[in-house]
Amino acid sequence: MSKKKEITKAKLDFKTDWAYAPAPEDSGHISLKKQYDLFINGEFVKPNSKKYFATYNPATEQKIAEIAEADEKDVDKAVKAARKAFEKWSKLSGKERGKYIFRIARLMQERAREFAVIETMDGGKSIRESRDIDVPLAANHFFYNAGWADKLEYAFPNRNPKPLGVVGQIIPWNFPLLMAAWKIAPALAAGNTVVLKPAETTSLTALKLAELIRDSGLPNGVVNIVTGAGKTGAAIVNHPDINKIAFTGSTDVGKLIQRSISGTNKKLTLELGGKAANIIFADAAIDQAVEGIVNGIFFNQGHVCCAGSRLFVQESVADIVIRKLKDRMETLIVGDPMDKNTDIGAINSKEQLLKINEYIKIGKNEGAEIYQSSCAIPSKGNFCRPTLFLDASQSHRIVQEEIFGPVLTVQTFRTIEEVIEKANNIPYGLSAGVWTDKGSKIFNLTNKLRAGVVWANTYNKFDPASPFGGYKESGFGREGGLHGLMPYLNL
Numbered sequence: 301m302s303k304k305k306e307i308t309k310a311k312l313d314f315k316t317d318w319a320y321a322p323a324p325e326d327s328g329h330i331s332l333k334k335q336y337d338l339f340i341n342g343e344f345v346k347p348n349s350k351k352y353f354a355t356y357n358p359a360t361e362q363k364i365a366e367i368a369e370a371d372e373k374d375v376d377k378a379v380k381a382a383r384k385a386f387e388k389w390s391k392l393s394g395k396e397r398g399k400y401i402f403r404i405a406r407l408m409q410e411r412a413r414e415f416a417v418i419e420t421m422d423g424g425k426s427i428r429e430s431r432d433i434d435v436p437l438a439a440n441h442f443f444y445n446a447g448w449a450d451k452l453e454y455a456f457p458n459r460n461p462k463p464l465g466v467v468g469q470i471i472p473w474n475f476p477l478l479m480a481a482w483k484i485a486p487a488l489a490a491g492n493t494v495v496l497k498p499a500e501t502t503s504l505t506a507l508k509l510a511e512l513i514r515d516s517g518l519p520n521g522v523v524n525i526v527t528g529a530g531k532t533g534a535a536i537v538n539h540p541d542i543n544k545i546a547f548t549g550s551t552d553v554g555k556l557i558q559r560s561i562s563g564t565n566k567k568l569t570l571e572l573g574g575k576a577a578n579i580i581f582a583d584a585a586i587d588q589a590v591e592g593i594v595n596g597i598f599f600n601q602g603h604v605c606c607a608g609s610r611l612f613v614q615e616s617v618a619d620i621v622i623r624k625l626k627d628r629m630e631t632l633i634v635g636d637p638m639d640k641n642t643d644i645g646a647i648n649s650k651e652q653l654l655k656i657n658e659y660i661k662i663g664k665n666e667g668a669e670i671y672q673s674s675c676a677i678p679s680k681g682n683f684c685r686p687t688l689f690l691d692a693s694q695s696h697r698i699v700q701e702e703i704f705g706p707v708l709t710v711q712t713f714r715t716i717e718e719v720i721e722k723a724n725n726i727p728y729g730l731s732a733g734v735w736t737d738k739g740s741k742i743f744n745l746t747n748k749l750r751a752g753v754v755w756a757n758t759y760n761k762f763d764p765a766s767p768f769g770g771y772k773e774s775g776f777g778r779e780g781g782l783h784g785l786m787p788y789l790n791l
């Protein structure tokens with residue numbers, strides 16, 4: 301441990317000139333620095349501009365730390381380090397690469413608690429979700445892809461798989477550590493080197509991952525992590541020596557990136573927004589379906605690209621489903637993300653809360669009937685009550701546009717044809733859910749729904765072995781599984 305102001309005591313000591321976030325009751329043994337630098341060529345370096353920006357705990361609105369802002373010169377340094385590292389890394393045997401990736405996975409499991417606490421402090425998601433879903437899944441992505449590193453020839457027979465070179469990866473704030481794992485693990489397994497940028501409101505777990513990567517002994521420059529906002533992201537996209545861009549985030553920025561790299565040789569995968577239909581047929585197991593609706597929209601405060609944000613209920617069961625859904629919503633606890641009983645944590649940022657509240661206003665003005673659970677919400681911090689819009693119609697903006705919050709629109713339907721037509725009649729095509737007792741209906745719908753992922757009698761289930769990605773304005777390319785390796789290889 302360096303002599304820098306690192307805090308390793310059981311409780312964080314935040315007596316400084318800033319109004320730092322106080323230590324959560326249960327934060328034993330997590331170590332956070334006051335200030336975070338860029339991770340380039342295996343070490344932490346100051347940003348060229350000397351500029352830092354604050355990251356906040358969205359549940360308390362208190363500052364947690366300062367994060368370096370990378371400019372074009374820093375990005376160039378990171379790309380050069382990655383290019384140099386590529387020469388050696390791409391020549392290592394798959395077996396050797398796999399060993400490093402396995403080591404990262406194991407270290408992540410060892411430090412799981414620290415990652416979970418920091419993820420929740422920095423991003424606002426409930427500690428139960430960070431601990432039980434995000435961190436274990438992130439480690440699993442490294443385990444899964446480590447296994448492919450020495451089997452690429454077998455995975456793609458007679459296609460002579462070769463790495464692309466230096467890949468630039470830009471990730472969002474809804475699953476910060478998990479998205480870093482989704483991006484870095486397959487890139488390394490395929491033999492590429494990486495320059496990754498986390499989202500500006502949630503850099504901390506990516507920087508913790510940088511510390512882990514340094515400790516893992518991964519050769520310098522194989523993974524570089526630069527922090528900053530859109531300008532830093534654009535510097536990665538526009539760097540001439542990048543071979544591929546992998547982006548997850550808003551459709552607007554995705555389109556911008558697509559325009560910026562057109563005419564270059566850079567490869568691109570985009571994982572963008574969504575507005576998934578979650579379809580409940582009259583023959584479904586109603587109580588399970590209600591749990592699936594709740595998990596579909598309220599998981600991670602609804603900050604989920606594949607969230608089941610449009611509910612379709614068959615008319616004959618609409619009354620009972622909505623009554624049960626309202627009852628279930630009353631039991632949801634909204635509040636302190638660090639509390640193990642919390643179901644819905646903090647909205648990731650003030651900006652996102654404003655956006656959600658704006659859509660709630662739009663929904664009311666469009667004439668949909670609003671229902672919000674009556675739970676108490678903290679007076680401080682960014683919080684939003686679980687919200688339904690009943691009697692929503694297909695032309696409403698709240699039905700057509702991605703809200704990215706705990707807001708569900710409800711529509712009813714009579715026939716299969718009608719619901720397929722409505723489910724597909726939006727600009728997005730990332731995911732969908734189908735709840736029915738009949739297997740034939742499931743097969744019929746999975747073929748006709750224009751969605752990359754269709755869940756049947758479950759929702760928001762993720763596995764490193766299963767590919768994920770969308771159609772239309774939800775982007776292109778797949779992540780996860782064998783399909784997720786392909787965009788990182790020349791075949």
Ligand code: NAI
Binds near residue numbers: 572704
């Ligand atoms: P965003 O698309 O601006 O941010 C995602 C990432 O892109 C961040 O790392 C950001 O710094 C980076 N970025 C921003 N501008 C860039 C540029 N010009 N070039 C390269 N990188 C750039 O998303 P934002 O503004 O945080 O959220 C707005 C809306 O986008 C949300 O309300 C939600 O609807 C949607 N969104 C969807 C996500 C998904 O997983 N599909 C994730 C995040 C946001």
Ligand code: MG
Binds near residue numbers: 355357502
């Ligand atoms: Mg933050």
